[in-house]
Amino acid sequence: MSERPVVRHSTTWKPETIEDIQAKADLGRYRIRGFSALRDRPLPSFDDLTFVPCTLSRIPLEGYREKCSTRTVLGTRFAKKPIEIDIPIMVTGMSYGALSYNAKVALAKAAARAGTSTTTGDGGMLAAEREHSDILIYEVLPSRYGINVHHLRQANAIELTVGQGAKPGTGGLLLESKVSDEIAELRDLPPGVDQRSPCRHPDWFGPDDMLTKIEELREATDWQVPIFVKMGASRVYDDVKLAAKAGADVVVVDGMEGGTGASPDILLDHTGIPTLAAVSEARVALEECGLYGTVQLIIAGGIHSGTAAAKALALGADAVYMGTAALIALNCNKPLYVDDYQAIGAEPYACHHCHTGRCPVGITTQDPELMKRLDIDAGAERVGNFFNAATLEIQMLARSCGKSDVHALEPEDLRALTLESSMIAGIPLVGTNVVFGGGPGWKPSSER
Amino acid sequence: MKDIDCTGKTSRAINQEIRHHIQAGETELRVQHPQARHNLGVAILQPVSLTMSGSVGYYCGGLIDGPRIEVQGSCGWGLAESMLNGVVIVNQNAGNSVAASIRGGTVVVRGSASSRAGIAMKGGTLIVQGNSGYMTGFMMQKGAIIVCGDTAEALGDSMYEGRIFVGGRIADLGNDAVMAEVTDQDQEFLATTLAQYDIAAPASFQKVVSGRRLWQFDKKDFDTWREAL
Secondary structure: OOOOOOOOOOOOHHHHHHHHHHHHHHHHOEEEEEEEEOOOOOOOOOEEEOOOOOOOOOOOOOOOOOOEEEEEEEEEEEOOOOOEEEOOOEEEOOOEEEEEEEHHHHHHHHHHHHHOOOEEEOOOOOHHHHHHOOOOEEOOOOOOOOHHHHHHHOOOEEEEOOOOOOOOOOOEOOOHHHHOHHHHHHHHHOOOOOOOOOOOOOOOOHHHHHHHHHHHHHHOOOOOEEEEEEEEEHHHHHHHHHHHHHOOOOEEOOOHHHHHHHEEHHHHHHHHOOOOHHHHHHHHHHHOOOOEEEEEEEEEEOOHHHHHHHHHHHHOOEEEEEEEHHHHHHHOOOOOHHHHHOOOOOOOOOOOOHHHHHOOOOOOOOOHHHHHHOOHHHHHHHHHHHHHHHHHHHHHHHHHOOEEEHHHHHHHHHHEEOHHHHHHOOOOOOOOOOOOOOOOOOOHHHOO | OOEEEEEOEEEEHHHHHHHHHHHHHHEEEEOOOOOOOOOOOOOOOOOEEEEEEEEEEOOOOOOOOOEEEEEOOOOOOOOOOOOOEEEEOOOOOOOOOOOOOOOEEEEOOOEOOOOOOOOEEEEEEEOOOOOOOOOOOOOOOOOEEEOOOOOOOOOOOOOOEEEEOOOOOEEOOOEEHHHHHHOOOHHHHHHHHHHHHHOOOOEEEEEEEEEOOOOOOOHHHHHHHHHHH
């Protein structure tokens, strides 16, 4: 009887690497896909931190009884009408085009139901989105697709977008299958093109120009509404300072776990810095400017739960954006219509095929038949429920740490489970009182 | 004609004064001594006439829908950016990105325009009586650009659609910009449009449009994509 041969896989030429080369050998270009980072090596994340609730040295609040406020106010620096939301979770900008009509309206209704905001995206404002949302943030993006002063003036806040976490330093993509006649008309594009959004704004480049652009947006809205500046997490420490000094009311930092409807996959996996590092750098940047608490901080990128949101708040965020998590609550990646997942080369729980426009659950598609699979009201209820659940999780953690307001969560409520998260977040490693660090987010214990 | 003197005032105060007078029913306003202040006449949504008696800074007439604005001097970056409708005329030169992303209306530069004139235009018309700079019409989507003089390098780079007419010399074309025949319909459009602003038409025009090779990814056209991506 012959011995069974030992199968040895190279760690350099892994099956995924071989498949990637052969796919590019066929395509003749980089690969494009949606969703989020799919790296083999896990990123440092909020999961690398743990809360240290009250025992004897701190006194907890009654978990199911005593009040714990979740009210969140954003844009208090210059705007006459800051945004007031009931929870510190908001819906991030995702375009009508990347998402279906049903998905956009469901998110607007869900946000209104949960007492929070939704955001337009790289394709202008959908009238139904404005109609069904209580608080709508209008994005002004480099592409300026659908830019309309009347829509801008209907918004509760303006978000000047410099970049996004999924692909900082580059523009958006919307492939031909999603550039329907309607989407093309809204964006002033020829139907069926591969739309490549610009990465730079057409009329300003750097922070000095941005200061003037922010003033223009304030003039256009009579200084009534907050101006957010959103960036992909890259050189966060410097970029947040520049945005704050340019006059932003709110800075949004989107980590590399952030999702997208379509991107070169190398950008998803190999550009930007993780959300954990982004919030740590952003907080220190604002503190060093003397603007922490004056300029509010929103953190985005892979925030998937109340626990991740609570840790972001403890590290210095005023609120978090959720995008992919909200879509998953709408049924993204749910094992429905399994044959249709397989037809596009995907499987439930492992679908990142938003770029194809053939979303089996009707979220990232412009196909009217697929879109019907997403019931707007049922979807809005699921997302609303998920936001409620995440809010309860944040409150639960805050109460256990003795906080009657989720915004009172602080770095001292956390410990690091790994050396690298200790170094990144400036949090003591469990079992020690030592902060292992040295980067912008780090301070020696004597200064904490 | 209502006069507004900018002396000693911020852009904020000047814009508030402009809006106050418009709301009071004034239809003709003259802004004196603008002294290159930024963001003057932003987001005006009424069909009023506004004269800037001097040079203005960035984003004059940005985000407007309907007014007629005349700048009796030069302007900084982003004149009339994102305009939906209206007419904006600058009597001297324009800084970068004049008429950026406009969706309608007409912008007239009686002098020369700097880089990226008409960038990302989504409609409307940009007329440059003099020369225009690098990357004029970059990523243009719709509308028309008329340059009576010369254009610098990379004209019409990565344009999706739209028409660019050049009366002088074209330094070179950008990615996927190609020459096209000037049709009778184009000639009529040029004559009518220029006459409207008392601009003498050059002897002839060249026309540049999208080659449409960047509309879809094509692995067989690697040389184009290497330049464009």
